[in-house]
Amino acid sequence: MSDQQLQLGMDDALLALRNAWDQALEVLAEHVNKPSFESWIKTAKPVSIDGDLVRITTGSRFAKHWLESKHLQLIKEILETHLGRPLKVRVDLAEDNQDEPVILADKLPAKPNPQPKHDDEPISLPLNSHYSFDNFVVGPTNRLAHACAMAIAENPGKTYNPLFIYGGAGLGKTHLMHAVGQAVSANIPGTRVAYVSGEAFTYHYITSLREHRTAEFRRQYRSIDLWLVDDIHFLIGKERTEEEFFHTYNAIHDMGKQIVLTSDRAPKDLQLDSRLLSRFQAGMLADISPPDLETRMAILQTKAHYENMTLSDDVILYIAKLIRSNIRQLEGALITLHAYASLMKTSVTTSLAEKVLSKHFGESAPVIDAQKVLQEVSIRFHVELTDLKGKCRSKDIVVPRQVAMYLMRRLTDYSLPTIGRAIGGKDHTTVLHSCKKVEERMASDRGFASLITDLSAQIGGTQG
Ligand code: ADP
Ligand code: MG
Helix, strand or coil, X not given: CCHHHHCHHHHHHHHHHHHHHHHHHHHHHHHCCHHHHHXXXXXXEEEEEECCEEEEXXXXXXXXXXXXXXXHHHHHHHHHHHHCCCCEEEEEECHHHCCCCCCCHHHHHHCCCCCCCCCCCCCCCCCCCCCCCCCCCCCCCCHHHHXXXXXXXXXCCCCCCCEEEEECCCCXXXXXXXXXXXHHHHHCCCCCEEEEEHHHHHHHHHHHHHCCCHHHHHXXXXXXXXXXXXCHHHHCCCHHXXXXXXXXXXXXXXXXXXXXXXXXXXHHHCCCCHHHHHHHHCCEEEEECCCCHHHHHHHHHHHHHHCCCCCCHHHHHHHHHHCCCCHHHHHHHHHHHHHHHHHCCCCXXXXXXXXXXHHHHCCCCCCCCHHHHHHHHHHHHCCCHHHHCCXXXXXXXXXHHHHHHHHHHHHCCCCHHHHHXXXXXXXXXXXXXXXXXXXXXXXXXXHHHHHHHHHHHHHCCCCC
């Protein structure tokens, strides 16, 4: 396998970050006035993700300050929601603006450092102190996983080894894993706990190969007492990393050290080496499935309490009924609602929740897909579907094409790149630009605005 192939893991991470950033842009565009959005936010770029550290660069010192002081928390939450793990977000000045006349002490270490990284560098990603057993709500669908995690926290290496937790996205796998790590550190001081994701393991391994430090890599991993490996499915298709993982796994397990793994699917459905799968299957398998209504309500109550939000039972019931299969989305809904209410200086009622959330989160809302939008636009504007998706720049076609992008953005939960692909391979900046054009014209041309509102209602949404 070539180095280039080995690097795929990192490219995946950056790609995922860029997608998440597009989502963040969409939310920010709704919260921030246009001139500020254009000047300070659109010029910012996500440039790297390394472990849990996301770096964003901005074009000016003022933009950096503005982003940091006003929107960092929101950006962080959106990125965490989309990438599904706790992150740190750092805003830096873009390289080509470094010569601005300002001295930033914290800039100094960011200069290229020719020293290779060394030995004592920890391999563990940080554990999120909010992910504890205390604030994990137990219900029928996560009870087994929770009980196993508790047993391990009390007696690592002695009960179930490995513990393999699996289930869909946003159901609490990472939360439980962090809780185990923190409980063990607290109960048995001195335990060497290493929490890594499949992605981080891949990255460590690739780096050690590139820097000819595999011996050191192996030594580090073999000194672990409790190994927590999150999202093991990331190793699928990365043969060399998987091979290294297999040896690391055996070494740690043979020393009687505890291993906990998570994955989005059961071992039998993982396309990994069968030797590895049989080792997983020899341990304890615990699946987590989506929570029932009562558990969802309890989670919302806990989270609202933690965020200092007062929510009526009606609102809690509304959200818990709306979002059924992902706890991360449940929390995302709460944060979005909170942000809206505080921006609009209003209190959180069921009708506000309905207005704000149904568009983004509803699972029972009619499914509107790209095809439906394209079809309706094509009929209304008398344009062929192939022209909508084509490259022709004549005004008769450009306007409906922009309208189609705008409507997809309003009526579906597609990301900007997805909309770009649906309209025949345009990039996400074209999509953003098109939406802006349509919005501008709607603001100045009432006939056009009512046409769009009408079209939107026809497609199934409520408003343009
Ligand atoms: P996964 O790793 O399965 O994708 P996470 O562990 O990241 O999911 O959980 C997503 C979010 O939902 C986190 O913020 C987590 O704290 C929260 N969460 C998940 N399950 C529970 C639970 N049972 N009680 C409280 N919060 C939960
Ligand atoms: Mg996770």
